[in-house]
Amino acid sequence: MATRAEQKLKTRRALMDAALSQLSADRGFGSLSLREVAREAGIAPTSFYRHFAELDELGLALVDEGGVALRQLMRQARKRIARDGGSAISTSVETFMEYLGNNANLFRLMLRERTGVSKPFRTAVKAEIDHFVTELADDLRRIADEQSRPLSEARLVAEAMVTLVFNQGAEALDATAREREELKAKLKTELRMILVGSQTLAKRQ
Amino acid sequence: MATRAEQKLKTRRALMDAALSQLSADRGFGSLSLREVAREAGIAPTSFYRHFAELDELGLALVDEGGVALRQLMRQARKRIARDGGSAISTSVETFMEYLGNNANLFRLMLRERTGVSKPFRTAVKAEIDHFVTELADDLRRIADEQSRPLSEARLVAEAMVTLVFNQGAEALDATAREREELKAKLKTELRMILVGSQTLAKRQ
DNA sequence: TGTACATCAGTGAACGCGCGTTCACTGATGTAC
């Protein structure tokens, strides 16, 4: 028998899943209504307020989960790079795209709200991405050290890479498997250009 | 005395300006209502239908104007590069940011709807940007020829550059003058990395 | 263990609101002769 607290958590989960399940290429968080989410979760509209003060509060809880997914993704990519020893760029792109597929609507939310209409959302998503950029920059510096191939402006390199990855990610979400492969190939080439460019600029200095 | 046709054009213009004027960092096209736009333009809600079948039709007309602005921007940048002879990257970034400031809400619309929730909008904006990318790729190839510094994958270079420029542009729209200068500097460095990376890869082949 | 009371997640009725859209209309502008 579930305790009251457990049951409450279940309902909260149902609300968040209901909201996520409504997102799609043609449906942003901003177009959801509280009544719609409650209906989808199987509770009365008024019960919504037992869990969140307003719909945006639920959205921000989802962004937090998106942040967790990003950190998992980064750990996974590191592990694979260390284990497989292949191209770090290729492995990272493959890992990213795999996560994208497995958490489509969570990423959809992050990708949209990053440049969306609500300031709290933009701020929250940017904080998650900033954290991601910082970790990537650290990795880039570490790898550059190990390979004795110095980098110019590692932080900028990381920012540009993340921008490209996220933009292509947004495209990939609604692409066919075939298009997705093309996007991956393009993305890898673009990332390599940035990396090589940064290395070349470092040499010239 | 204005003819009937002239007056109709004026009202249409007022409707489009009214919609544009409502856009901001916290207000996307999707949150506008037909009644609100009509009110702002000074006509009855029902008169709106004399000009557009629905609100989205007005939005797509604005995207067309955004495309015109993009093409002007590109012509202007080319002219300045030819005249001033300085860094093409620097001149282009300066020109872009100037246009951004002068057509803030038009660019806001383009930047948002590029990844927005409405398929017709996404398609229209992507067509404009695709045209922009194609022209940029042509320019890059031409300059590479003139300087005898071959480029690898000019089209990809152009795509990556446009992605970075548009993303930083979205940031710049609501930044202070000081932040905007920093964004410009970062953007120039990032574009240079891509260019140099592409040149280095071309040499290695 | 049993009893009395407190807590609180979930409810259903009700509210006022702004929305998109329809309709029959008005009256100034345009046109044919």
Next chain:
DNA sequence: TGTACATCAGTGAACGCGCGTTCACTGATGTAC
């Protein structure tokens, strides 16, 4: 130029709808003794 008719941009009343939010409530779960 004057007259009779056609066009059509703009109107105001009215509609039904889904929305967020409030309120007093119910009844199962939890707690103190």
